[in-house]
Amino acid sequence: MSTDITKTGGGADGAPSPAAPPEPIRAIPVRHYGRYVSALLALGVLGAIVYAFAQGKINWGAIPDYFFDERIVSGAGKTLLLTVLSMAIGIVGGILLAVMRLSKNPVTSSIAWFYIWFFRGTPVLVQLFIWFNLGLVFQYINLMPLYKQEWSVFMTPFLTALLGFGLNEAAYMAEICRAGLQSVDEGQTEAAQALGMSHTKTLWRIVIPQAMRVIVPPTGNEVINMLKTTSLVSAVQFTELFRASQDIGQQSGSPVEMYFLAAAWYLIMTSILSVGQYYIERYYARGSSRQLPATPWQKVRGTLFSLGRPNGGMA
């Protein structure tokens, strides 16, 4: 294949070009033999793995039978719900803690420091069990006029999971948000203050929107991580995707097959989340670069169109 680097339409006689149009370069491109070899090797290894799994004592037919089982679908829904709500608590709490941590007030910054120290320093599984069993310390939950209930009744498995994950996540999000807030140039704060904006206004209108560009990518990671970590709550009797698969596995006598099924569901959900993350990142990149990066769809279209061209290059 030969490559010519003229642009389509370039060098045509339409524009007043100086002198004769230049001779386009026609060169033999560098051959990358290593790429072909490594591709073959990778295919070979993949084939071996697939073969090994196909030979194993696993009843693959059981997976499609249960893939859209109502218990699985409802479990996946609960996994998603738990992820979304826990992350909501985590993000709001994280921003709050980050602002507290960076505050000039020594009391609020110490409280934030202590919170982060505790919740980051203990495993989330241990925290879940503690929340679940806090009835030993607080017999009743008593919001005087509004609500009074025994702790063991109040603390449903769902609430345990939500509090456990949300409060734990807030500690991690706090560090992510702090890095984001600190990444914003001090001149931005000064400009806002010189205009007479209050601290709060400066934070919400000027600093946080710019910090988001730094905060969003690791937050996307956290969401995906959270989605997978929710499988831990099977330990406190909450039936989400993993627990539902385990239950089916025990009843149907194909426990391992159901693990594969759960893995597939997790993979599908995390893939969808990654796409969402891409678009959010794109939104917060506005103003920071002259041209926004192409969306995946635009990339696909670009590739398809360029395939028709002789040089096959993407613009």
Place this chain on the structure above:
Amino acid sequence: MSEQVMVKAENVHKSFGHVQVLQGIDLEVRKGEVFCLIGPSGSGKSTFLRCINHLEKINAGRLYVDGQLVGYRQQGDKLYELRDREVAAQRRDIGMVFQRFNLFPHMTAAENVMEAPVQVKKTSKSQARERARELLERVGLADKADNYPSQLSGGQQQRVAIARALAMDPKLMLFDEPTSALDPELVGDVLDVMRDLAESGMTMVVVTHEMGFAREVGDSLVFMDGGVVVESGHPRDVLTDPQHERTQSFLSKVL
């Protein structure tokens, strides 16, 4: 205090840790004048400018803007620190233009100009948009209203920054080396806007290295070095016939 005075500094001191940056600044900026501050880097001129709108707190002395003590309230012989809200209120009347523009990168030019009127003065959005359009036209950028700062040249960004400061209808404008970060061919446009502003009667305090601008547009000029005012007077006198040795040596290097 005379009603004709916009900024009055009495023995202003400022230090960062052990470094004494301002060591007793006394000066007066009259209403409607263009007051230029020149001096070598590290002389404290930018720091003094930032003290005027309380971005820096002074350690000793008194600083007044339009007869009001900056950052403090005096009752009897006691000084009370102002709350953040009160400091913000003082700053509303003082516009500031920075060396590095400091436009808000996540907002378009028009949104930059509208931000403070809408958020601070509670002007309606449509009114603020109309005003932003006028101001951008005044600085020659009516067609750039919907561009983000990253899509503008340095000179254009600085003119948007001037429009942003003017949107709050300040009674005093502070310029902190507004052309120092610009390519030479872009300096002229910004200076034109400032000249235009000076002609409209705005009180301006300008930290600058543009001696031509100081001579043509300035009404007063102060040469600072080592945190003190070395020499002051009418720009033409100071720039053409400096009396002090340090002024002479500085000017011989920059002119």
